[in-house]
Amino acid sequence: MSEEFRNNTKEEQPYEERNVSHEQSDGSSSLRRFIDFPRVNCLNESTHDGCKKILKPVDKQLTPEPYLSSQQDDAELLLHIPFTESVTIESISIHSHSTGQNNTFAPRIVKLFLDRENFGFETARELLPAATLELSPPREGFVSSIIDYPLSPAGRFQNVSLISLFFVSNASYNAESRTQLSFVGFNGKGTHAKREAPEWAVYEAFAHLE
């Protein structure tokens, strides 16, 4: 799969497919530099810390390795990605190279949850997601660019500190198969605002009114 070749033809697709460059036309760019990598974690992954490896830089987004895969015979994956500051997410890119060999498929339905720390599968199944995406099935053969899924309503995805991706099912419609993906990326803007408790606080017993 040659990465130098970038095919520019626009096809009729339900989702806009564009040449992913570092700067998008509307001014948003990759949010990878805001990702808090030490705190990225994933439930039901088969290799420890595989989740961090698929948050690749934009120029490596088409590489099939390394990949993130769920446990054998279990299609669900729950990926928590915290950011170092509040960001506005405009679109999300997910790419997979799996086409069904070895009972391994690309993810199909993804539920997005915002700003909720460290929850598990049961909570994920019950909660109302911020957005649900149906991913386009992977195309055979030569792939030149990946798909960006725009997020709407846009207002919901402003000032986000943590996003969780719950991969509910994969392309096989069978919960006993394995889900595998090779790239997850976010596009948007940073806001330089951190959402955290104050580090230094001075406590006064009495108010000092001037």
Added chain:
Amino acid sequence: MPLESCMILLDNSEFMRNGDYIPTRLEAQHDAANMLVGQATQSNPETTVGVIAMSGRGSSVAGAELLVSPTDDVGKILTALHAVPIRDTTGVDICASVQVASLALKHRRNKNGAQRVILFVGSPLGSVEPRALAKAGRQLKKNNVTIDVICMGELEGNEPKLRELVDAANGASAEGAERTCHLVTIPAGVLPSDVLLSSPIVHGGGGGGGEGGDMAAAMAASSAEGGGGGGGGFADFGGIDPNMDPELAMALRVSMEEERARQERVAAAAAASAEEGKEEEKEGMDDGETAESATAAATTTTVTENGQVEMEVSDEEALLQQALAMSMNENNDTPAEQEVATADEEGVEVTAGSMDMDEDEDEAMQMALQMSMQPDAEVEEQPPQQFQDPQFVNQLLGSMPGVDPNDPAIQNALRNLNQGEDKKDDKKSEGKDGK
């Protein structure tokens, strides 16, 4: 052990009346649970522990009963532990109990820590299928819950099934994860808390399922392993596990680096008055020390026959120079000697650091210090010899850009250098006579 939320699952079925552990299986189990609660809460004050009795009331078939939800109140936990009665049930349903434990952990207050389940099994698992246990193990793995299983009594039947559970909970590959699941088997008559103290359950070590095995040998071996394994990997942090106490680890590292920097600065200062280094290389330690004692005004130095040095500290700078000289000279000397010297001279920080470390780490660190100072020593070896020749020095200075050999400051320094040499020669001969 880092911050975690732990659920302890107790077996309180009729099989626990058995006296093969002293006084009964139930008492031995509680003793072990006591110990584990103590260990967990001491290692991290925010660790929460909860208790579940696997044979709860309400049904003739086993139903798990949550006695204490995860809390850090040790009194409450211990009270609940002691109040667990033996219930009249046929056996324990491990899969259901483990699910109840997962549910309890899901609702823990502090979601930051790791989730952990400790399961005591003292009754035969005749009716339980290994596949059901494997499925329960996989569920635990999926939810990122680690499980430690302690098998007491009924060993032959239970052990393979419990091994299935632990292997499934470990996942296909046990690499990468810091804490994995363990199975500890306690043979009859042995006190469980003793075994557990030296097991990977308490030390939280990785390496896949640890087994009880041959108790007598294993206890000694694993306690040695546990101690060595825990301390051995962290020599560069001063023997302290950086995960357990990051602030102390940082403080030790910073103080060691400061010490190293100070040594280098002293080395740079000593290079200007290079007579010590030069003399010592030629003459050996005894003379070096006597020469130093001459230059260092207020220090008294006694030199023993075999080259050991005892000093009375009055001039700190002289001490530093002496330390430097000794370190440059004794490339072949034992680290222990240097350790004594450095411990005496250098001040509280390094001493505190030394005291905290094990012997091995101490030696390793001393070697490291030595090696880091060796480059300094090597640099100084050549200049002292060549500085003897003032003409050469002048030439050298002249060739350096930006340095004017006629600069009065430099000339002064050179004069001091040469004068010091002469003074030292006198004292050296005196010293020789004095002996």
